[in-house]
Amino acid sequence: MSAAPKVDAALWRTAFVLVLGTFMATLDSTIVSVGVEVLAERFDAAVTDVQWVSTAYLLAVVAAVPASGWLANRFGGRRTWLAAVVVFVLASVLCALAWSLPSLVAFRVLQGLAGGLLPPTGQALLARAAGRERIGRVLAVVSVVPLLSPVLGPLVGGSVLAVADWPWLFAVNVPIGAVAVLLALRAVPAAPPAATRTPFDARGALLLSPGLAVLVFGLTGLEGGTPPVVSAGSIAVGAAMLVGFVVHGLRTTRTPLVDPRLFARPPFGVAALALVLLGASVFGTMFLLPLYLQGAGGLTAWETGLLLAPQGVGAAVAAIAINRAVVTAPPRTLVLTGIVLVAVGTAPFTQLHHDLPDVAVALSLLVRGAGAAMIGAPVMNIVYSRIEPAHLPGAASALNLLNTLGGSLGTAALAVVLQARLDTRGPDASAAFADTFWWVLALAVVAALGATRLPRPEAPGRARIPNEPTTASASRNPSEKDPADA
The missing domain is CATH 1.20.5 (Single alpha-helices involved in coiled-coils or other helix-helix interfaces)
Known part of the structure; x- marks a missing residue:
């Protein structure tokens, strides 16, 4: 089996800059969670109303992701990414200056619309810069960032509120965004608009x-x-x-915003299922555990953040370990191993009603983090290594839509299950949380069944199979030229 291709310093610089955008967008999905009570006191509002600060951002992100592919093709990838960073930073400033709860929610919508564009556009730019043979190694590292945000968000938010007032929950994005823009102008290669401009799928x-x-x-x-x-x-x-x-x-006879046929084509359909379930499992667990630890567990927000940190450590260690294996080892082997680790790390949480020690929680999260890192990078590498450069924005849009949707729908579904179990269990909240984690474990089982359909071993950097469909654009615009070849 051939050796993993070398990744030079220039590509790592590009990856670092682009991941700053993803870091801001994903961090802001959780950083406000520890400031709900502070915001409720500041704006003299009910906690249920303040929750809209987080909900509005989430809904805006979900709404923005589908359009990212068309915007990148129409205006160019780097230009779209830079514009999204600038709007995100401006929206962050407006959030920090909000004078009422409705104004804060409105500015969070603007922030979410920009934030929803950053991960898919950044991934498409990175895939173009890396090429088919190197994208797997780079993704093995940068794909850890979305796994860290549920952990770092509460930690960063708690740290900010310990030394400053609530506006700094949003103002913290300003220096990060400014650095990202300045570095991107030098380190991120320009990605020209598509040679053939397709009309926007308004309907x-x-x-x-x-x-x-x-x-x-x-x-x-x-x-x-x-x-x-x-x-x-x-x-x-x-x-x-x-x-x-x-x-x-x-x-439609035109190119749709996201082609439904894309999900029926191997290996995209199986990869999509894996990403949906990964998002549901990671974000669902990061929704359930803080509630349990700060409720039945009696921990503070800061203590909860520290106890959740091992998941990020596990993800980072696994990312380094599989940096080369992601392009040389069979993707099915890596993904199935990752799913097994996620399941092993989830199983102890089904026993929360037996007073699970903090050490057991930390070790379980360490294992879960390692497993999650072994799923995301190989799955995305399978897709990106088979996509032609001109169609990368559409593929990145679809993949990120599924990951975001999996996290959103998974969290919402688990919240419903939890509420039902709380109603059934009564005062025994620990047992209700334990029951809910059985559903998280079931997600891992379904993901494992789907992962058995992933491709068998193949040579790294394999060219696209002749007549193999790629994206919506490929299936509907066979004569479209790749801008890189123009």
Whole structure:
């Protein structure tokens, strides 16, 4: 088996700059979680109302991701990424200057719209810069960032509030964003717009993005704070809009925002399932554990953040360990190993009602973090190494949409399960959390079954199989030239 290709310093610099954008966007999804009570006191609002500061950001991210591929093709990848960083930083400043809760929520929507563009656009730029043979090694490192955000968010938020007032939860993005913009102008290669400009799929955008946001809103509302009839109606409307988008995507003669046929093509369909379940498992666990540790566990927000930190350590160690293996070892072997580790790390949480020691929690999270890192990078490498440069933005948009959606829907679904178990268990909250973690374990089992369909070993950097479909653009625009070849 051939050796892993060398990654030079220039590519690592590019990866570092692009990952700053992903770091900001993913960190802001959790950094506010420890400041809910502070914001409630500052704006004299109920905690349920303040939760919209987080919910609005999440919904905006979900709504923005589908459009990232078209924007990158229309205006160029680096230009789109830089614009998203600038808007994100400006929105962060506005959040810090918010004078009321409604204004803060509105600015968080703007921040989320920009933040939703950063991970997929950054991944597409990185995949283009790395090429098929090196993208796996680079992804093995940078894909750890989304796994760290659920851990670092509460830690950073708690640290900020320990020494400063709430506006600094958002102002902390300003120096990071400024450095990212300055470095990107020198370290990130320009990615020209697509040679053939396709019209924006307005009908698809009106169905897909709002449909996803409405569906996530309805599922999130099931955990409390929203009348059941509103939640049920939102779920029905969101699902209907998504069905409408699928029908539209199958019938339109133009390039849809996301091609539904893409998910039926191997290995994209299996890779999509793995990313959805990975997002649901990682973010679902990071939703459940803090609630348990700060509730039944009696820990403070800072203590909870420290106890969750081993997941990030495990992910970082595994990323270094598989840096070379991700392009030389069979992807199915890595992914299945990662899923097994996630399952092993989840199993102890099904015994929370037996007073699980903090050491056992930390060790379990360490194992889970290592397993999660062994899933994301190989799965994305499978897809990106088979995609032509011109179609990278569309593929990155679809992959990030699934990962984001998995985290959103998984968290919402587990919240519903938890509430049902709390109603059944009564005062025994630990048992309710333990019951809910059985569902997290079930996600790992389903993911393992899907991962058995991943490709068998093949030579690194394999060219695309003749007549093998790639993305929506490839299937609908076979004559489109790659800008790199123009």
